[in-house]
Amino acid sequence: MKEPEHIKSWVLPWPGLLTANNWRTSMSEALSEMFPTNTVVVGPPLPPSSFSLTLTMFSSFLGVRGFWIIDTVIRPFCLTCWYSLRKPWKLGRPNPGGQLGKAVQKRRGVEHGPKAIRDAGLIERLSNLDYPVHDFGDLSFQNLDKDEPYMQVPFPRSVGRANKLLSEAVGSAVASGHTTVMLGGDHSLAIGSVEGHARQCPDLCLIWVDAHADINTPLTSPSGNLHGQSVAFMLKELQNKMPELPGFSWVKPFLSAKDLVYIGLRDVDPGEYDILKELGIQCFTMRDIDRLGIQRVMEVTLDHLLSRKQRPIHLSFDIDAMDPSLAPATGTPVNGGLTYREGIWITEEIHNTGLLSVMDLVEVNPVLGASREAVEVTASLAVDIIASSLGQSRQGGPIAQTQTLKDDTEQLRL
Numbered sequence: 001m002k003e004p005e006h007i008k009s010w011v012l013p014w015p016g017l018l019t020a021n022n023w024r025t026s027m028s029e030a031l032s033e034m035f036p037t038n039t040v041v042v043g044p045p046l047p048p049s050s051f052s053l054t055l056t057m058f059s060s061f062l063g064v065r066g067f068w069i070i071d072t073v074i075r076p077f078c079l080t081c082w083y084s085l086r087k088p089w090k091l092g093r094p095n096p097g098g099q100l101g102k103a104v105q106k107r108r109g110v111e112h113g114p115k116a117i118r119d120a121g122l123i124e125r126l127s128n129l130d131y132p133v134h135d136f137g138d139l140s141f142q143n144l145d146k147d148e149p150y151m152q153v154p155f156p157r158s159v160g161r162a163n164k165l166l167s168e169a170v171g172s173a174v175a176s177g178h179t180t181v182m183l184g185g186d187h188s189l190a191i192g193s194v195e196g197h198a199r200q201c202p203d204l205c206l207i208w209v210d211a212h213a214d215i216n217t218p219l220t221s222p223s224g225n226l227h228g229q230s231v232a233f234m235l236k237e238l239q240n241k242m243p244e245l246p247g248f249s250w251v252k253p254f255l256s257a258k259d260l261v262y263i264g265l266r267d268v269d270p271g272e273y274d275i276l277k278e279l280g281i282q283c284f285t286m287r288d289i290d291r292l293g294i295q296r297v298m299e300v301t302l303d304h305l306l307s308r309k310q311r312p313i314h315l316s317f318d319i320d321a322m323d324p325s326l327a328p329a330t331g332t333p334v335n336g337g338l339t340y341r342e343g344i345w346i347t348e349e350i351h352n353t354g355l356l357s358v359m360d361l362v363e364v365n366p367v368l369g370a371s372r373e374a375v376e377v378t379a380s381l382a383v384d385i386i387a388s389s390l391g392q393s394r395q396g397g398p399i400a401q402t403q404t405l406k407d408d409t410e411q412l413r414l
């Protein structure tokens, strides 16, 4: 949903901040005080209804922070209308979850991830964190009938189009001042999510927590799968290594290699290794985590990204970063992953910066769980990761700034 230009012009590219002193601003402030909406859950698929269009237009007339807030105001009266609108909006083929899972990977089922995560109690959990939570439902993705593979990349046009839709949804949510959570789906969705975020916050930095680097180009990819290539679409430094993939002409590289940090890597393809080395990207593999400890890894990560200036963080969290014993229901599990406590440490530290602006939680695949329990364990881990990123703490209250090793030792002595 594209935001009319004049709205963007008075919304600072920073979540939650407004500028300009006109009647529109005060109106929007009054409304957002009454109906503050800090967290948006965007998950494929969101109903592309004429209803939301009307809301967008109405909200732009009022000058509210995008249509999301006016949506909050109106929606309680329109709940049935909203949800009943959803049914006839199955676009294309009769699969309401969209078909991105099928399109991107040979192993299907990842399109059911958002439902599994919601069923595991995401919204309730976030509501307990003093966040007014707003679930915008699912985006409806459509598989194009004519979508021949490009080189060995399957369904490029469908995936490109789905990402464009997602980019617009995330961009709108961010422009409206919301902290946004994108539920996948597979990791190719990060292209749209990070791109939409970067349009609003061009100076963002990206923390990619994953077993895989997902930085193959279509030329280096051993599988052709786009979920293993997302980062390559983003990086300015790879611009001339990327062939023109049909469906992706709208993505212009927007991120510098220095603004990206990987955590949790343990399955890196040879072509990816070369790219990471050549571009000097800051990576913490599982080996580095073993060596340094997760606390030091996070210290260096945040220092690397934020020491020059404070800026919005995009966290792209692939559930396969976690050890498969904790997250078995995923498409490309790799042994030797993050422990529960390491995963939660990462998210707590990111939350502590106060700079988390958008997060993705991807690759929960309910179809690939060996049992119902396996699916539930994975989905509830995803809920824990999201909740912790958004402020759930293990000590029942705000966490004090992380102490340095020296302080820790001094405190121990006391």
Ligand SMILES: NC(=[NH2+])NCCC[C@H](N)C(=O)O
Binding pocket: 186, 187, 188, 212, 214, 216, 221, 222, 223, 224, 225, 227, 228, 229, 267, 269, 318, 320, 331, 332, 363
């Ligand atoms: N998001 C993921 N699960 N990525 C897995 C990628 C696996 C492999 N490196 C590939 O490019 O095909």
